[in-house]
Amino acid sequence: MRIGLVLRAAMVALLLALVLRPGWFEPVFAPLAPAGGPVIYTRSSLLSLSLSHLWLVAAASSLATLVAVTLAILVTRPAGAAFRPLSRTITNVGQTFPPVAVLALAVPVLGFGAGPTLVALFLYGLLPIFENAMTGLSTLPPHTMEAARGIGLNNRQRLMRVELPLALPVILAGIRLSVVIALGTATIGSTVAARTLGEVIIAGLLTNNTAFVLQGGLIVGLFAVLIYDALVMLEHRLARRSGRAQRG
């Protein structure tokens, strides 16, 4: 626990330094840059790239969460059970369709910029959230569900007061997976001019500058690890509250 805390603090510090004071790392990255070429990416501020990257991921994941959880709620109602295979197919297609292909197809319609990336991340993020929400909502403790009906909660009250709170830790695990995938995948958005940290990596690839690639990659990686970690802690906390973790 103590070691974990120190490690986390160190990672946060490293990330902040990389984003806010990239100049500090010039000696570290210098051996990787081509002779005479730039070592540190300065064409745009890393902070604004990071914020725009995170914003894209947050927007796409929120949208995917909204749609996937709504869909999962609908297909776990008795009236919606018939649509379960269909909605599974749709979200599966979303997952198997490569994000690059989505970008290529979306550009003619939405133009260059954040739009196509948002669509690709949204589609890519649906499946893990949908699958987890469906699992969470269909594996609730049967005695509790029976009692919820028996004491007189109506359908909506059962959903809001019992089913969703109890399924929340499992749903959150799906969101976590989806967010981490999106954090990495968002980088390819820069191929169609979305402002993400992928810009740094792509610039590095185009100019054979490993320093740029490493710089961009490190920042994205650190974001992914830290956000993953934070969401795991949140899940544990919620699981404890909902009593799932305590059963011996």
Added chain:
Amino acid sequence: MIEIDRITKVYDGHAAVDEVSMTVETGTITAIVGTSGSGKTTLLRMINRLVEPSSGEVRINGEPTHAVKPHLLRRRIGYAIQGHGLFPHHSVARNIGAVPQLQGWDKAKIRARVDELLTLFGLEPDAYRDRFPGELSGGQQQRVGVARALASRPDLLLMDEPFGALDPIIRTRAQQDLRDIQRKLGSTIMLVTHDMDEAVSLGDKVAVMDQGRLVQYGPPEEIIARPATGFVADMVGDAERPMRLLSLIPVSDLIEEGAAPGEPVTAGATLREALSACLWTGRDAVPVTRDGAPAGRVTLQAIRARAERQA
């Protein structure tokens, strides 16, 4: 008064409950007993419409249950099940206060009711109010489950194998507690069990279900002494019949003047316990105490006579 009027539930052409009629008096415990698949749970669940009857109706104090929306009906009927079914993410107080809250009681009133029930069930309110169900023992969870079912002072309390998940010692305690609380509150309880011992010791009346039909409905003495069918006789068990009868009669019925040696039994104990004390210690009579003071004795001979006469 609860009237069940020719109620039937058909699943795939097979009647799980077949034209059952019975009347339950207010303020009594009715134990519905049967083997699994006898339709006892389905019968119970049709009363609060967790299962909709195929035909027939149930009236509570004269009002048919199908005149009310199911979830509103259920708020007026307490429901306690095996494995308690508490909401694991809500505190004990929130669990118990669930139905009053649905019925729009104000906060102070709910809080007072929760504390009253916790005290009634022997759980110190200050210590237990804010705990979560996962932090309680099995017996405590079960008590909270019953407290939740009683919270809004329902017309009727339905219990489906409420003690099924408890170990034997805690179960006996829980049964006694339920009896005491029922007497204190005057609640009307219908309880489903597969255990004939539980049925005869708790029920003012016992209803025996077999293959969807109500085969006998009467006071426990009658069920034991005069089983209506071979099935009921099997449920009662020939070998245990006299013992079961004796377990229904308090020692106070047979107290006579005189003294006897050895450990006393209390006047509230059953004849079964007195008999057991006689046999175990080789005595022909045991002394009886009432509220700690000697009250006479009960003899082996009197117990024997009583068991014989009943059978």
